Amino acid sequence: MRTWYHSWRAAIRIARRDALRAKGRSSLVLAMIALPIVGVSAADLTFRSSQLSPEQQLARDIGQADARLTDPLMGGVPLLQSPGNEYSSPEGDYENKPYPDGSTDVAKAVPQDARTLSDSLERAKLRTEHGLLNTEIRELKAADSMVKGMMPLTGGRFPQKDHEVAATDYFLENSGLKVGSKLTARNLDREYTIVGSYELPGSLKTDQVNALPGALLAPLDKALDKAGLRPTHPDTSYLVEVEGGFTWNMVKEANAKGVTVDSRAVIMNPPADSEVPLFQKEDAQNYGLSPAADNATLAVIGTVVLLALLEICLLAGPAFAVGARRSRRQLGLVGANGGDRRHIRAIVLAGGLVIGIAAAVVGTLLGLLLTYALRPVLEDLVGERFGHFDVRPLELGAIALLAVVTGLLAALVPAISTSRQPVLASLTGRLGVRKSNRVLPVLGLIAVALGVAIALYGSLMSDQFLIVAGGSALAELGVVALTPALVGLFGRLGRFLPLAPRLALRDAVRNRGRTAPAVAAVLAAVAGTVAVATFAASDDAEIRSYYEARLPHGAVALGVDEAGGAREVPGLRSAVEKAFPVGVRADVDRLLVGDPGCTTYDGYGSDNPECGRYELITPRANECPLWVSDPKNPEADPADRFSKAERRKLTEDWRCKNTLGGGYAPLDVVVGDAKVLKVLGIEDAGAEKALADGKALVFDKRYAHGEDKLRIRMVTDLKAADKAQSKGGTAPGEVKSFAMHRMEGGGQSYGVPVIMPPDAAEAAEVNTLPYGAYYSTDRMPSSEERQRLDSELSKTGVQADLHIEEGYQSSNNVMMLALAVFAGLITIGAAGIATGLSQADAEADLKTLAAVGAPPRVRRTLSGFQCGVVATMGVVLGSAAGMLPSVGLRLSERRSEMQWFEDALAQGHGSIDDKPFVPIVVPWTTLALLLVAVPLGAALLAALVTRSRGALARRAAS
Incomplete structure (x- = not known):
C-alpha cells in the first residue's frame, strides 16, 4: 500500500538528485537562505554569550566581597532601594520640598567586625608620550583576594608600594606607555612606576590607573592646594566582607543611614516583593520596564524577521521556478506515468525542503564557528568580555527551522504553478500562452492608495508614529504587488535603447516570474535605505539649524x-x-x-x-x-x-x-x-x-x-x-x-x-x-x-x-555612507541573482545568438545589461517608495513639535523666535549613489564574471 510517506520519500530523492545535478543553482539558493541564518544564529550566540549570570556580574562589580556600600548623594537621608540596587529613592514625600542632595559618610553603615576595602574613583590628567590624558584614577588594593574578578591581570602585577601603579591595557595603548614606564600627573613632581596591566571586563575601553589607597590622590591634592587649584573629590565606596553574608535586614539598616548596598546574598536570593518597602510605594509601577515596552520590542523584532523572510522568499522563489522549468520534462514524465498534481507539487516542494535543510545545517554551523573564532573581535566591538560561550540548542534549532520554512515558502508558488502545466506542454517543452494576472495589480493599487491615506492621516491628524509606519508598510507592499505590471511598463522603453540593453529589457519583461521578485527584493532594500537616509538627513538639517557658533568659522x-x-x-x-x-x-x-x-x-x-x-x-x-x-x-x-x-x-x-x-x-x-x-x-x-x-x-x-x-x-x-x-x-x-x-x-x-x-x-x-x-x-x-x-x-x-570654531560637524555622514553601501550590496546581490537565473533560463537564446554569428562579447554584454536592468528598476521604484514613510514621520514630528511650541507660548515660556524648524531634506548624494553608481556597478560586475563563450550542448532529444 502506497502512502504519503512513500510519495514524499520518492519526491525528496528526486529533489536531492536534481540539486546535485544543478550544483550552481543549488549553491546559489542555499547561500541566499543560509546567509541570514548565519547572521541570526551568530547574533543569538553573541547576545546570549554577552549576557552574564548573576555570579559573573557580581564578580565584575564586587569581586569576592559580600557587598559594596555606596553613597547615592542624597544627603544621608533614609532611603529605600530595590534588592539589586537598580533603583533607590528617599524615604518619605519630597513633592513639596527640596529633593535631598549632598554626600554622606559611607563608613558609618559598615557593620562591626566586617573587613573592608576602600574603592576610590576620580579623574586627573596624567602625562603620556603624547601629552596629557584625562584618566580615571582608582585607589584600591587590587591584589587583595576580595577584589578577584574585578580587574583581571593581563601582565605584570598589581602595585604593592606607594610609588607603583598598574594601568588598563586601553590606557597603555592610548598613552604610548608600557609596563616598566614612568608615570607622572599634571602638577605633581612625584614619579610612579607602572608594574602591571589589567583590564576591566565590563568596560574594556576605559583609561584607568590603579594605585594603593592614598598613594596618588592625596599627593595630588596637596600639589593642587599648593598651586591654588581645586582639589579632587573622589567617589569612595567600600567593599565589605562579613561573616554570614550581607543580609536583606542589614541592607535596610544601611538604607536607614542613607547608604545603598549591592549585596551578594540578596542578589542571589532576593526577598519577596512584599518585603521590599520600595515596591510598596504608590509609584512602584515606575520601576522596571513596562509590558507595553516589551510588546513594542517584540513587535519590532517580529517585523524585522518577517521582512527578512519576505526578502529571502522574493529572491529564492525565482530560483525554484527556474529549476522547475529546467526539469519540466522530468516532471512531465511523472505526470505521464500516473503522477497527479500533488506528486509534482511534492517534488518541487521537496526541492525547497532539501535546500532548506542543507541551508539550516550549513548556516548554523557557520554561525557557531564564526562566533567562536571572532569572539575577541566581538568583545572589543561591544566593549566588554563575554561571560562564557552560551549555546542554546532550542534557540538554534528554531533558527534552523526558520531556514527550512523559508525554503518551503520560496518553493510554494513555483510548485503550484508547475503542477498546473499540461503534461503535453511539459514533455514538448512548450511554455504555452501565459496570461498576466490582472487581480494582483488591482490589489496593489488599492493597497498603495490605502497606505498613503493612512500615512497622511497619521502624519497630519494623529500623534501616533505607528500609524504612519503601518500606512507606509502597506503602501510598500502595494508597490511590491504592482511590480509585475510596472516591469511591463518599463518594457515600453526598449524601443529607444540599443540592441543589447533592448534584448535585456525585453527578456526581463518576458520572464516576469523571475524578474518581478528580484526587482521587489531590490525595491524593499532600497526603500528602507532611502527612508532612513531621508529621515536622517532631515534630522541632521534640523540639528544644524539649531547650532550656534561661538565664533566665526576658523576663529x-x-x-x-x-x-x-x-x-x-x-x-x-x-x-x-x-x-x-x-x-x-x-x-x-x-x-x-x-x-x-x-x-x-x-x-x-x-x-x-x-x-x-x-x-x-x-x-x-x-x-x-x-x-x-x-x-x-x-x-x-x-x-x-x-x-x-x-x-x-x-x-x-x-x-x-x-x-x-x-x-x-x-x-x-x-x-x-x-x-x-x-x-x-x-x-x-x-x-x-x-x-x-x-x-x-x-x-x-x-x-x-x-x-x-x-x-x-x-x-x-x-x-x-x-x-x-x-x-x-x-x-x-x-x-x-x-x-x-x-x-x-x-x-x-x-x-x-x-x-x-x-x-x-x-x-x-x-x-x-x-x-x-x-x-x-x-x-x-x-x-x-x-x-x-x-x-x-x-x-x-x-x-x-x-x-x-569648526562649524557644525554632522555625525550622520558615516551612517549615510554605510546605508548607501548596504543598499548597494543588497541591490547588486539581488540583481546578480536575477541575472544568474536569467542566464540559466535563457541558455538556448544565447546559443541561438552565437549560431547566427553574434560575437562572443555579446554574451558578456547581454549579461551586464540584464543585471543593470533589474538593479535600475528596483532602485527607481524603491527610491519612490522610500520617500513616503520618511516624509510622513517628519510631518508627524513637525506637528508634534508645533503643538508643544504653542503650549509653551501659551504658558509664557520661550519666545516666538524659538519656533521649531522641522525640514524635509532629500539625501541627493545617497540617491545619486543608488540611482547611478549601484546599477552601473552591478552591470559591470555581472559582465566581468560572465564567460564570453558558452559550452557546446547536445541537441535535445525529441
Whole structure:
C-alpha cells in the first residue's frame, strides 16, 4: 500500500538528485537562505554569550566581597532601594520640598567586625608620550583576594608600594606607555612606576590607573592646594566582607543611614516583593520596564524577521521556478506515468525542503564557528568580555527551522504553478500562452492608495508614529504587488535603447516570474535605505539649524577660568600665536570684583568672601514681564499672573526675545579693543570709534539705560546678595556707570553682551585681570598643530579653555555612507541573482545568438545589461517608495513639535523666535549613489564574471 510517506520519500530523492545535478543553482539558493541564518544564529550566540549570570556580574562589580556600600548623594537621608540596587529613592514625600542632595559618610553603615576595602574613583590628567590624558584614577588594593574578578591581570602585577601603579591595557595603548614606564600627573613632581596591566571586563575601553589607597590622590591634592587649584573629590565606596553574608535586614539598616548596598546574598536570593518597602510605594509601577515596552520590542523584532523572510522568499522563489522549468520534462514524465498534481507539487516542494535543510545545517554551523573564532573581535566591538560561550540548542534549532520554512515558502508558488502545466506542454517543452494576472495589480493599487491615506492621516491628524509606519508598510507592499505590471511598463522603453540593453529589457519583461521578485527584493532594500537616509538627513538639517557658533568659522578663543591662572595668560597667548596660523590676535581681560588679590573667576560659586561678582543691570522698563518675579511671592512662576492670550502676546515682545541671536560667551563683559571686532567679523566704523572714545559696546539693548548709559553692579558680599535675591530683592553692591554705544543686530556678537575698552574700566576704577584672547586664522589649524599646542599648554599646568570654531560637524555622514553601501550590496546581490537565473533560463537564446554569428562579447554584454536592468528598476521604484514613510514621520514630528511650541507660548515660556524648524531634506548624494553608481556597478560586475563563450550542448532529444 502506497502512502504519503512513500510519495514524499520518492519526491525528496528526486529533489536531492536534481540539486546535485544543478550544483550552481543549488549553491546559489542555499547561500541566499543560509546567509541570514548565519547572521541570526551568530547574533543569538553573541547576545546570549554577552549576557552574564548573576555570579559573573557580581564578580565584575564586587569581586569576592559580600557587598559594596555606596553613597547615592542624597544627603544621608533614609532611603529605600530595590534588592539589586537598580533603583533607590528617599524615604518619605519630597513633592513639596527640596529633593535631598549632598554626600554622606559611607563608613558609618559598615557593620562591626566586617573587613573592608576602600574603592576610590576620580579623574586627573596624567602625562603620556603624547601629552596629557584625562584618566580615571582608582585607589584600591587590587591584589587583595576580595577584589578577584574585578580587574583581571593581563601582565605584570598589581602595585604593592606607594610609588607603583598598574594601568588598563586601553590606557597603555592610548598613552604610548608600557609596563616598566614612568608615570607622572599634571602638577605633581612625584614619579610612579607602572608594574602591571589589567583590564576591566565590563568596560574594556576605559583609561584607568590603579594605585594603593592614598598613594596618588592625596599627593595630588596637596600639589593642587599648593598651586591654588581645586582639589579632587573622589567617589569612595567600600567593599565589605562579613561573616554570614550581607543580609536583606542589614541592607535596610544601611538604607536607614542613607547608604545603598549591592549585596551578594540578596542578589542571589532576593526577598519577596512584599518585603521590599520600595515596591510598596504608590509609584512602584515606575520601576522596571513596562509590558507595553516589551510588546513594542517584540513587535519590532517580529517585523524585522518577517521582512527578512519576505526578502529571502522574493529572491529564492525565482530560483525554484527556474529549476522547475529546467526539469519540466522530468516532471512531465511523472505526470505521464500516473503522477497527479500533488506528486509534482511534492517534488518541487521537496526541492525547497532539501535546500532548506542543507541551508539550516550549513548556516548554523557557520554561525557557531564564526562566533567562536571572532569572539575577541566581538568583545572589543561591544566593549566588554563575554561571560562564557552560551549555546542554546532550542534557540538554534528554531533558527534552523526558520531556514527550512523559508525554503518551503520560496518553493510554494513555483510548485503550484508547475503542477498546473499540461503534461503535453511539459514533455514538448512548450511554455504555452501565459496570461498576466490582472487581480494582483488591482490589489496593489488599492493597497498603495490605502497606505498613503493612512500615512497622511497619521502624519497630519494623529500623534501616533505607528500609524504612519503601518500606512507606509502597506503602501510598500502595494508597490511590491504592482511590480509585475510596472516591469511591463518599463518594457515600453526598449524601443529607444540599443540592441543589447533592448534584448535585456525585453527578456526581463518576458520572464516576469523571475524578474518581478528580484526587482521587489531590490525595491524593499532600497526603500528602507532611502527612508532612513531621508529621515536622517532631515534630522541632521534640523540639528544644524539649531547650532550656534561661538565664533566665526576658523576663529580661535582662549580663556583661563582656573583660579590663579591669570599670571600664565600672557605665555598662553603667545603659545597659541606661535602654533596656529594666526591672522589677528585680540587680547581680552575680565572684570575683577572684590579684593585685588582675589584670583577666583568672577566669584561665581566661590566660598571666598573676598571675591565678588558683577551684574549687568536691566532697567525695569526693559525687563520681560514674564521673567520678573513677584516680590511678595518670589517662588511663584511669574507667567501665572497673566492670561493665556497675554502670555502669547508677551512672547512677541522684544524684551522677551534673545536679542543676542544665540552663541555662547563665557564672559558677560569682555574687556578689549577694536581688534576683538575684527576677529568677530564686525565691520562697523561707529563701533570702532566708540571703543576708541572709551565707550562700551552694548549688543543686548535690554541693558541700555536711555541712549548712552550702561550700569553694572559690583557685588562684594555674596552671602548678603544671595539672601536678598532669595527674597525677590536686589543684591547690594556699588553701581558703576559707563558711557555706551548701542549696537543693532546683536547676533553678530556671538553671544557677547558687552565689549568694554580697557580705558573705560580704568576710568571707573574697576580692576581687570588677563583672561585670554581671540584669534582669526588664515586657515583651519591642522591636527598636528593642535597636538603641538596641547603639549605647550600642558607645560604651564593651567586648565585653559581653547575653542576652535569648526562649524557644525554632522555625525550622520558615516551612517549615510554605510546605508548607501548596504543598499548597494543588497541591490547588486539581488540583481546578480536575477541575472544568474536569467542566464540559466535563457541558455538556448544565447546559443541561438552565437549560431547566427553574434560575437562572443555579446554574451558578456547581454549579461551586464540584464543585471543593470533589474538593479535600475528596483532602485527607481524603491527610491519612490522610500520617500513616503520618511516624509510622513517628519510631518508627524513637525506637528508634534508645533503643538508643544504653542503650549509653551501659551504658558509664557520661550519666545516666538524659538519656533521649531522641522525640514524635509532629500539625501541627493545617497540617491545619486543608488540611482547611478549601484546599477552601473552591478552591470559591470555581472559582465566581468560572465564567460564570453558558452559550452557546446547536445541537441535535445525529441
